[in-house]
Amino acid sequence: MTILFKNIKELLQVREERIDFVSGADMAVLPTIKNAYLLVKNGNIEDFGAMENCPKIEADKTIDATGKMVLPSWCDSHTHIVYAGHRETEFVDRIKGLSYQEIAKRGGGILNSAIQLQKTSAEDLYQQSKVRLDEVVKLGTGAIEIKSGYGLTLDAELKMLRVIKRLKEDYSIPIKATFLGAHALPKAFKTNKKGYLKLLIEDMIPRVAKEGLAEFIDVFCETGYFSVEDTDTILKAGRQFGLKPKIHVNQFTAIGGVQIGVKYDVLSVDHLEEMRDEDIQSLKNTRTMPVALPGCSYFLGIPYTPARKMMDAGLPLALATDYNPGSAPSGNMNFAVSSACVKMKMTPEEAINASTINGAYAMGLQDEVGSITKGKWANLILTRPIPSYSYIPYAFGSNHIEKVYLKGKEIV
Numbered sequence: 143m144t145i146l147f148k149n150i151k152e153l154l155q156v157r158e159e160r161i162d163f164v165s166g167a168d169m170a171v172l173p174t175i176k177n178a179y180l181l182v183k184n185g186n187i188e189d190f191g192a193m194e195n196c197p198k199i200e201a202d203k204t205i206d207a208t209g210k211m212v213l214p215s216w217c218d219s220h221t222h223i224v225y226a227g228h229r230e231t232e233f234v235d236r237i238k239g240l241s242y243q244e245i246a247k248r249g250g251g252i253l254n255s256a257i258q259l260q261k262t263s264a265e266d267l268y269q270q271s272k273v274r275l276d277e278v279v280k281l282g283t284g285a286i287e288i289k290s291g292y293g294l295t296l297d298a299e300l301k302m303l304r305v306i307k308r309l310k311e312d313y314s315i316p317i318k319a320t321f322l323g324a325h326a327l328p329k330a331f332k333t334n335k336k337g338y339l340k341l342l343i344e345d346m347i348p349r350v351a352k353e354g355l356a357e358f359i360d361v362f363c364e365t366g367y368f369s370v371e372d373t374d375t376i377l378k379a380g381r382q383f384g385l386k387p388k389i390h391v392n393q394f395t396a397i398g399g400v401q402i403g404v405k406y407d408v409l410s411v412d413h414l415e416e417m418r419d420e421d422i423q424s425l426k427n428t429r430t431m432p433v434a435l436p437g438c439s440y441f442l443g444i445p446y447t448p449a450r451k452m453m454d455a456g457l458p459l460a461l462a463t464d465y466n467p468g469s470a471p472s473g474n475m476n477f478a479v480s481s482a483c484v485k486m487k488m489t490p491e492e493a494i495n496a497s498t499i500n501g502a503y504a505m506g507l508q509d510e511v512g513s514i515t516k517g518k519w520a521n522l523i524l525t526r527p528i529p530s531y532s533y534i535p536y537a538f539g540s541n542h543i544e545k546v547y548l549k550g551k552e553i554v
C-alpha cells in the first residue's frame with residue numbers, strides 16, 4: 143500500500159539522518175522542505191523531497207496537499223489518561239480559593255481519583271480511557287506515554303496497567319506504559335509510609351515487572367508526597383527489575399529531585415515549574431530530557447517551566463500535556479505548543495521540536511517517530527490550508543488539523 147502526498151506547502155521536521163534529540167540553540171532550527179512530496183509505503187515513510195524530484199509513480203492513493211502542511215504527529219511523553227471519573231468539584235474549590243495542596247490534604251486530589259478508580263471495573267476504565275485516547279489521536283497525537291498511579295493498591299495498579307496494555311494492543315499508535323505506584327501515599331498507609339514503600343518494593347514492582355506491564359517507573363518526588371530518599375529507594379528497586387526511570391520533580395518545590403534523577407540517569411525529569419540555577423546546571427551534559435507541562439501550569443496557575451533559561455543554558459526540552467483529572471484535564475498537544483510559545487517564550491520552531499523529536503526521545507521512541515525520516519512510522523498530521531507553521535500556535539484554540547494518519551492509515 144503506497145500513499146503519495148503531493149504539492150505539500152511545507153513538510154516540517156525533516157531529518158535525513160536519525161537523531162536522538164535537539165538541544166540548546168539547535169532547538170530554534172526546524173528543518174523543512176517547501177513544495178514537497180512524501181511517499182508512504184506499508185505504513186512507513188519511504189521517501190520525501192522537493193516536488194521537482196517527485197517520483198513518477200502510480201501510488202495506491204495520491205493526496206494533493208496544496209496549501210497544506212505535513213508534520214510528524216505530536217509525541218506526548220507524559221500523560222495519565224487512564225483514570226476514572228473526573229474532579230471538576232475540586233476545580234471549583236480552587237476557583238473559590240483552595241490550593242491544590244489544601245485539596246489533597248483534605249483527601250481530595252490523587253486519593254480522590256484512587257477511590258473512584260478502585261470502584262471502577264477494568265472494562266469501564268478501558269471504555270473511559272479509550273474515549274480520551276480517541277480524542278487526542280484526532281488532535282494529532284501519534285505516540286503517547288501513559289502512567290498508572292491512581293490505583294495505589296496492588297490490584298488497582300495492575301488493573302490500570304492491564305488497561306494500558308489493552309489500549310496498546312488495540313491502537314496503531316506507540317504507547318509506553320509507566321508504573322507510578324509512588325504517586326501518593328494511600329489513605330490506608332497515611333501514618334505508615336515505610337509500609338507502603340515495602341509494598342511497592344516487595345510486591346508491586348516485582349509483579350509489574352514479572353507481567354511485563356511497564357517499561358518505565360515513575361515517582362512523584364515532591365514535598366508531602368515522596369522525598370528524595372524515598373525516590374532513591376524506589377528507583378533502585380525499579381532498576382533491579384529492569385524498569386527505566388522517568389520522574390515527576392520540581393512541580394511545587396525544588397527539593398533535589400533533579401539531582402536524584404541525574405544520579406539514576408533517568409530518561410526524563412518532568413514538570414520543572416520550580417527550577418533553581420543548580421537544577422539547570424545539574425542537567426547539563428546528561429542524557430536526561432527535561433519535560434515541561436504548560437497545561438498544568440495554566441490549569442493550576444503555577445509558574446511555567448523556565449524554558450528560555452534552560453535552552454539558553456544549552457539544555458534540550460520536550461513538551462507534553464500531563465493529561466490527568468486533577469492538574470491538567472486536557473490532552474491537547476496543540477494547546478501545549480501554543481501555550482509554550484505564549485507563556486514560555488518558545489519560538490514555534492522550538493515548540494515543534496519539543497513536541498515531536500524531543501517528546502519521542504522522552505519515551506525512548508526516537509527511532510520510530512518524531513521526525514520525517516525514512517523508515518520511521520508514517521504517523522502524520524496533514525494541516526488545513528494555513529499561511530505558515532507559526533500560524534498553528536498563533537491561532538490558538540482553532541483546529542488546524544485536517545487529517546491524521548497512523549501507520550499511513552487515515553484516522554479523521
Ligand SMILES: N=CN[C@@H](CCC(=O)O)C(=O)O
Nearest residue numbers: 251252362464466467468469
Ligand atoms: N503531580 C502529580 N501527578 C499529576 C497530577 C495528579 C492529579 O492531581 O491527579 C501531575 O503530573 O500533575
Ligand SMILES: [Zn+2]
Nearest residue numbers: 220222390464
Ligand atoms: Zn504527571
